[in-house]
Amino acid sequence: MEATAQEVDAAVRAADQARGALTDRAVRAAFLRTAAERLEAAKDQLVEAADAETALGPVRLTGELARTCYQLRAFADIVDEGAFLDVVINHPDDTATPPIPDLRRYKVPLGVVAVYSASNFPFAFSVAGGDTASALAAGCPVVVKAHPDHPALSELVAKVLRTAAKAHGVPAGVVGLVHGFEAGIALIEHPLVSAAGFTGSVRGGRALFDAAAARPVPIPFHGELGSLNPVLITEAAAAERAEAIGAGLAGSMTLGVGQFCVKPGLVLAPAGASGDRLVKSLTDAVSDTDPGVLLDHRMRDNFLAGVAERAELPEVDSPVTPGAGGEHTVSAGFLTVPAGKLAQEGTYDLLLEECFGPVTVVARYEDEAEAKAVLSRLPGNLTATVHLSTEEAAGQGRGPELLAELTPLAGRVLVNGWPTGVAVAPAQHHGGPYPATTSTSTSVGGTAIERWLRPVVYQGAPEALLPPELRDDNPLGLPRRFNGRLER
Amino acid sequence: MEATAQEVDAAVRAADQARGALTDRAVRAAFLRTAAERLEAAKDQLVEAADAETALGPVRLTGELARTCYQLRAFADIVDEGAFLDVVINHPDDTATPPIPDLRRYKVPLGVVAVYSASNFPFAFSVAGGDTASALAAGCPVVVKAHPDHPALSELVAKVLRTAAKAHGVPAGVVGLVHGFEAGIALIEHPLVSAAGFTGSVRGGRALFDAAAARPVPIPFHGELGSLNPVLITEAAAAERAEAIGAGLAGSMTLGVGQFCVKPGLVLAPAGASGDRLVKSLTDAVSDTDPGVLLDHRMRDNFLAGVAERAELPEVDSPVTPGAGGEHTVSAGFLTVPAGKLAQEGTYDLLLEECFGPVTVVARYEDEAEAKAVLSRLPGNLTATVHLSTEEAAGQGRGPELLAELTPLAGRVLVNGWPTGVAVAPAQHHGGPYPATTSTSTSVGGTAIERWLRPVVYQGAPEALLPPELRDDNPLGLPRRFNGRLER
16 A cells, blocks of 8 residues: 555646646635535544544544534635735835835745644544645645555545545645655655645654755755643642642643643642642542553553653652553553752653653652753743743733743743643644744644745736736735735 | 854854843834944945955945845834734634634744855845844844955944944844854854854855754754846747847846846747847847956856856857956856757756856747746746736736746746846845745845744733733734734
């Protein structure tokens, strides 16, 4: 089933041939909406196929499919509105230095986009996921590299998308699908591939990023690789509601059996009595959590090995030790460590690396300086969270300061919440300093479309030659910047 | 004078320390305006220093300084308006799938930016040029790697910028300056450098791009490397005004002694009588052009060698042969070749490479298909130009089709104009497919600021903790997207 280099080439060429059919924005929007409809219509079959290949279960899978369809429709709305075209028009202005000629700028699609599917989201970050939806919305055909954990589902979803495409006169090649590790490499190196989206591990993502950068013609590589997602609990917050925070943390770190890229993986909790209450609450809640099934054997082996390696460190305790059940099943757990051990480079650095699965590390800090020292050592993250007391959240004490301290760490900063659950929204940003993502872009939310576009400006082009998007009378009613003024 | 690794480190650390002082947008805008004022006040001294180190002459240098100051003020206006912050606010929405929490997104500065100066623009693309202006506007301190062609001028300009900074309480370290090839490498590799801007050769730019991508933490590298800037003259346009086009081309290709990155380097002209008239007109105009002085010996040697190598190709003619004068002086010229020679890979590919200096290649095409075949072989460009007849420009014949065909080639597409002269304007886009630029961004125009920012979203943060930019009541009057609606 692995695609040969010739098959990859054929898929990319077919996708490239479909570019013209995506030129019309109305066609793109209709295609995306039909895709959502047909995926919904095929729900039973799709969830069954996903359930057969993954251990995620029908409830989660049904929800994920709904999210995927919502996302496709959200991008259809974005295509209709057209703000993403970033239209800027300047009439000639001789008072500028140098003088400004007639300039009309908007954004055009980059070309074929390579999409690398994630293991842990067979719908929302795979064949019909956010990368594909945003690329098609931008006018870019895609060739998806299927994840080996759900090849049959990938074929099914691709078939649904192609049927939706054909319903609007778009060639089936607009959504290519290839399988296999070598095919993934051939894809990133193909001269007709213009950009790539990736969700997965630091190792795999970095290898593809490097390949994208090493091409004779380098291309943008938007990869989401890994994240520790630190959480800081202030002394006052712990004093106020240690039990609720402990229970909330247990829920977030075990959600989806800890297989979310935004799982809280490092928690800074105070060392004293309030922190003890928090750890007690976390212990109770995690102990009460049912064992869960990990995606596959590899994931389970890595999880158990990762936990064991961490638990062996001298001053690490395991109030609840994660354990192995039958098949791919594991039980959740967590580790504790004095935060001071993490404040300086050393063997404890392992605790600052992501460990995929239902485990987190609670680092107990003696004072604010120690917590800050640990935060300053973290690599980039998708999220950073702070739990504040009612008074701190109202702006008293160090609330505003803490928010500012967390901002450099991540692309999403949460107050009194949990990072799991990534809303599909115009304001969403799912990305962060490396290795969270390899670019400053997002893979979730409305602005994800920006990744697949490049600006072009027309100078001195008569109205008769201009696309309607760039004409003075704005026949399409686009939001734009016209002679300096923002028009909406 | 070359900076040691320790000196580079000190410059980067000083710049990093200045980040906080740039947080206030009002301070940034005032700093940029004061910088413009002080550069203007020092005009005589600066132009004299630039004239002593380059062969560009006081007229060009005075104009370039004016452009530089205009650019600094344009970015100050952009900072004041705040649209670049891209504020998007979503109130909670339980009807979404999954539900949307309170999300408030805007953009924050990336951190210290490394700026690599260009040889051919000692003001506008050097210490106080577009990269520096846009980075400071974004809130990012800079460390500039001076170009070896104008080290003393670089020091002077940096001093003026630092004085302007200090006038607004910003530490002098906000504009660092280092000299030397090794320093340039150390700069791109420094852990505290967050992004880089570059204007220069494909070779140098690619080496730095590769170094930026190979870092443990890769950083965005916005490089402008090289461009052929193709021009297509239709048969009808040549028939209508061959003489005007020939004269216009001569003016554009010899402007600044051919040392602009947007110099038209390949011209597709029809093979028949109209094309002959065009070549005749070009011959006359180029022959009448005074010899000019190139930037330095290296530039002159490369130019003469490049021309000689091209002129030796079997079917290449030199109606006007570029020649060597005294010192750095050269005279302009151009080559002709049958376009068919360029339609396929082979020895004539050399003609598809940029040759810096006052020379262009006129490829005579037999028919539209041949012209199209040549265009399809071109690497990415900053600009692509088409000259149309009055009727074609009015939308008759192949006008719209030609515009669409040129769009994939470049970031700026001109009709009946010449690419030299890059206006500083909100709609400007100075960039294009690789190797024109290494990213989809622009180095000239309002959107150049986008290169130095990354989005961050706050989830569930109480108003009391939010920066004013993200509060519901919009105290700063920023353009934004509020619950889906664009507010301006």
